[in-house]
Amino acid sequence: MEQVVIAGAGPNGLMLAGELKLAGVGAIVLERLPERSTVPRANGLVGQVVRMLDRRGLYERLNPGQPVPVPTPRFVFGALPLELSRLADNPLYLLQAPQVRIEQVLQERALELGVEIRRGHELAGFTQDADAVRIQIDGPDGSYELTSRFLVGADGGHSLTRKLAGIDFPGVTHDDTVSRTAHATVAAELVDPRGELSIPGYGKIPPFMHHRTERGVFVYAPFPSGPPLISTAERRVAPGDDPVTLAEVQESAERILGVELELSPPEGDGPHQLRRVEGGNSRLADRFREGRVLLVGDAAHVHSAIGGPGLNLGLQDTVNLGWKLAAELQGWAPEGLLDTYESERRPVGERVVMHTQAQSALIAPGKEVTALRQLMTELLDNPANVQHLADLMSGADIRYGGGGHPLVGRWAPDLVISEASGRSSRLAELTRSARPLLIDLTENAGFAELLAEADRIEVVAGQGAGPGQPVALLIRPDGYVAWAADADGPAEREALGDALERWFAVRVQPRPLTKATR
Numbered sequence: 001m002e003q004v005v006i007a008g009a010g011p012n013g014l015m016l017a018g019e020l021k022l023a024g025v026g027a028i029v030l031e032r033l034p035e036r037s038t039v040p041r042a043n044g045l046v047g048q049v050v051r052m053l054d055r056r057g058l059y060e061r062l063n064p065g066q067p068v069p070v071p072t073p074r075f076v077f078g079a080l081p082l083e084l085s086r087l088a089d090n091p092l093y094l095l096q097a098p099q100v101r102i103e104q105v106l107q108e109r110a111l112e113l114g115v116e117i118r119r120g121h122e123l124a125g126f127t128q129d130a131d132a133v134r135i136q137i138d139g140p141d142g143s144y145e146l147t148s149r150f151l152v153g154a155d156g157g158h159s160l161t162r163k164l165a166g167i168d169f170p171g172v173t174h175d176d177t178v179s180r181t182a183h184a185t186v187a188a189e190l191v192d193p194r195g196e197l198s199i200p201g202y203g204k205i206p207p208f209m210h211h212r213t214e215r216g217v218f219v220y221a222p223f224p225s226g227p228p229l230i231s232t233a234e235r236r237v238a239p240g241d242d243p244v245t246l247a248e249v250q251e252s253a254e255r256i257l258g259v260e261l262e263l264s265p266p267e268g269d270g271p272h273q274l275r276r277v278e279g280g281n282s283r284l285a286d287r288f289r290e291g292r293v294l295l296v297g298d299a300a301h302v303h304s305a306i307g308g309p310g311l312n313l314g315l316q317d318t319v320n321l322g323w324k325l326a327a328e329l330q331g332w333a334p335e336g337l338l339d340t341y342e343s344e345r346r347p348v349g350e351r352v353v354m355h356t357q358a359q360s361a362l363i364a365p366g367k368e369v370t371a372l373r374q375l376m377t378e379l380l381d382n383p384a385n386v387q388h389l390a391d392l393m394s395g396a397d398i399r400y401g402g403g404g405h406p407l408v409g410r411w412a413p414d415l416v417i418s419e420a421s422g423r424s425s426r427l428a429e430l431t432r433s434a435r436p437l438l439i440d441l442t443e444n445a446g447f448a449e450l451l452a453e454a455d456r457i458e459v460v461a462g463q464g465a466g467p468g469q470p471v472a473l474l475i476r477p478d479g480y481v482a483w484a485a486d487a488d489g490p491a492e493r494e495a496l497g498d499a500l501e502r503w504f505a506v507r508v509q510p511r512p513l514t515k516a517t518r
Contacts, residue, residue, distance in 0.1 A: 002028055002148040003329050005135055007123040007161050009033075011099065012297035012314040013154035013195040014106035014115075018056075020323025021113035022434035023477070027331050028146070029115060030137060032122035036107065038271050042099040042305075043223060046075075047312035047394040048411060049094035052319060055479055061105045068426070069093045077307065077355075077389045078362030079210035079217060084390055086383050088354045091396035096223060100313070123160055123183050126151060126293070133292045133433070149329060151293045152321070157281065159299035165290040171283030171302075171353070179233045179277045182249040183266035186220075186228060195222060207244070210306070212363045214370060216256035227266035233257055235365055244276040250377040260311055280304055280360075282353050287377065288342040296321060303351040304356040307393055313352050316395065316478070323434065323477035327504075334505045344400045355392055398480075404495055405470070405484040412475045413438065419462040427475075430460055436504050437475045441465040442488045446473045447496060450508045457506060474499055 006013045009031035017027040050069050053059045060067050071090040075082045084090045110117065124143065125136040133151040137144055153161025162169060192198050197205040197220045205211045211218045215363070216234040223229060232252040240248060244389055250263040266272045285300045297314030321341045327333035362373060379385045391397040402409035415427045417439060430437060435458045439449040445461035457474075465471045472495060474483035483499035485492035500506040 001132060002026065002094045002146055004028070004150045004325065005030065005133070005146055005148040006152045006154055007159075008154035008156065008299070009036075009103075009107070009117055010156065010297070011102055011106055011311055013152075014117075015315050016105065016152060016154060016296060016318035016322055017115040017117075018106065018110045018113055019434060019477075020326055021110070021115055021321055023323050023326030023330075025326040027115055028148075029110070030117045030121045030123055031117065033161060034120040034140075036100070036103055038100055038239075039273075042102075042308070042311060043221065043229065044097055045095040045102070045311055045315075046308035047093065048091070048398075049312040049315045050095045050398060051411075051428070052316060052479055055428045056434065057432045058105060058109065059095070059428075061109075062102065063095055067222065068438060069095070071509065074209075075390070075393070076210050077328070078359035078376070079212035079371075080208075080362065080373060080380060081209065082380065082386055082389060084386065087387055087390060089387070091394040092390045093394070095518050096225070098225060099311075101225075101474075107216065123155065123264065126161075128163060128292050130291075136146045149292065152323060152325075153293065153295045153299040154297050154318075155299055157283075157302040159295065159296040161293060162285060162295055162299050163292045164177055165295075167290055167295065168286040169283045170286060171281060172357075173279065173281050173283075174386065175279035175318075176235050176237045176279060176334065176469050178235075178237055178252075178277070179231065180229045180244060180249045180252050181229065182244075182246055182263070182274045183227045183270075183272040184230045184249065184263040185266055186230075186261070186263065190223070199257065199259060199261055204256050208288045210320070210363065212373070213256055213258070213341075214367065215258070216252070216255045216365060218253055227268060227272070230263060233363070239276060239278045244274055246274065248276070249274075282357055284346070284349050284353055288346055288405070294325070294341070300346075301353065304360050305322070305355045306356055306359045309352045309356065309393065312395055313349060316348070318338070319434075319478040320345055323436075327443060330398040332505045335500060337503070340400075348398055351397075353394065400480055405486070406480075407470060407473070407481045407484040408499075409470060410481055412473060412481050413469070415464055415473075417441065417460060417462045419460060424464075425460075430458075431475070431477075433458065433478065434477045438480075439475065440475045441471045444488075446488045447485070447493070448498065450493065451500075451506075454500070454506045454508065456504055457500070465470060472496075474503075476503060 003025050009029045017029050020027045023119045032321045072094045073085040096376040121139045124138045127134050133148050135146045151290040153159045208221050219231040221229040253261050282303045288295050324338050328338045399409040420422050438459045440461045448459045448461040451457050470484040472485045476482050482503045497508050
């Protein structure tokens with residue numbers, strides 16, 4: 001019997017397979033496409049996912065030459081500029097990498113870890129009982145069956161896994177928007193030294209920022225890895241029945257801007273993007289689990305792409321699920337641990353659907369929307385409001401449960417730890433194994449001593465707690481804090497014991513403080 005079968009070898013399916021292998025659990029990934037798709041899709045990553053990939057050693061592969069992520073100084077919310085450089089704690093990180101490259105890196109990593117990827121093999125059906133899932137598969141040499149303890153659907157918004165599991169997908173569908181995207185070349189004289197598009201008769205348009213008029217939205221994105229990407233979005237216009245052309249994209253841009261803008265075919269080797277998308281969906285699965293079948297990524301939630309939240313949401317689904325599913329399979333999961341996947345991640349999906357719908361409302365045409373945007377612009381003069389939106393869009397506002405120390409349930413801070421060996425390590429370098437991690441920065445490593453015989457927990461003792469920072473942290477494999485302490489005392493030791501038992505089924509007997517640690 002297999003341990004886990006994953007339907008879908010997109011970024012989410014590949015990431016989940018890697019997380020499971022890091023935790024010691026085998027996975028088979030099924031993918032109906034015989035080869036990785038080369039069709040251009042997403043163009044990068046936005047939010048906490050960038051730091052999460054850093055904590056798995058994947059950031060450097062995707063962004064060679066910049067080993068440590070740095071927050072972006074500016075971004076947009078509903079085509080309104082967010083000046084993030086004003087923030088004392090800027091949580092919003094970007095990584096410009098085409099989805100084709102992201103999938104390539106995640107596939108390479110999965111194969112390095114020993115994941116089995118079966119391309120040209122498609123989920124056809126399944127039945128399940130209390131012990132297993134029997135999965136019917138259509139392969140290049142005919143149909144066959146696998147029996148697995150769990151099945152995970154990472155098969156996109158039209159997920160067959162979700163449909164066969166009988167999981168409802170309520171939400172809203174709208175059909176009044178037409179979006180067009182194309183790689184294209186603009187005349188060199190229209191691009192100023194700062195990279196802004198300067199259009200005669202209209203003015204300057206900053207790169208990578210959604211630019212809204214009362215007729216639609218225009219985006220000019222000069223990615224360094226290829227020709228510029230031009231995107232438009234209009235409402236209440238005829239989409240056209242013929243295949244999209246570059247001339248159609250140019251006409252859309254000219255309607256939105258009200259001036260001429262000549263677009264030429266892109267330079268360089270393709271594949272180049274040229275597509276039209278009609279309408280859109282905002283939907284959230286009413287549950288993320290049905291028995292031994294679970295959903296991740298777009299199989300569990302779809303929404304507008306505005307602000308680029310899709311992979312931030314989906315990939316964090318996978319790191320939340322991976323270690324919990326592995327614990328269930330290995331027989332040590334505390335009661336209810338696997339159920340916390342849905343209770344933690346579904347509310348995050350709700351917030352992403354909410355803020356993408358809000359942004360879609362802010363870019364709609366019409367004078368009443370223009371008035372709303374004027375009010376929002378006034379509100380964004382307040383750094384506290386900018387901070388709120390930056391936290392929302394990045395996912396930095398996530399808190400799983402909590403209680404006790406303010407850090408519990410939040411993303412672990414990016415500490416630098418000086419170990420006893422004299423080596424200094426970023427926290428991101430200590431989390432590559434995806435194991436639970438105890439960081440003990442107390443003078444006598446009293447917390448670490450409690451776990452001397454707990455093999456399930458990785459322990460690092462050292463120095464590095466700065467003013468206002470905790471002296472010890474227990475970090476879950478997905479990077480969130482399970483326990484934290486500002487001092488070494490009886491209450492802190494008892495709370496550590498509770499957290500170890502709750503999340504990792506590790507029982508320790510808190511020892512009395514010695515004179516040296518009081």
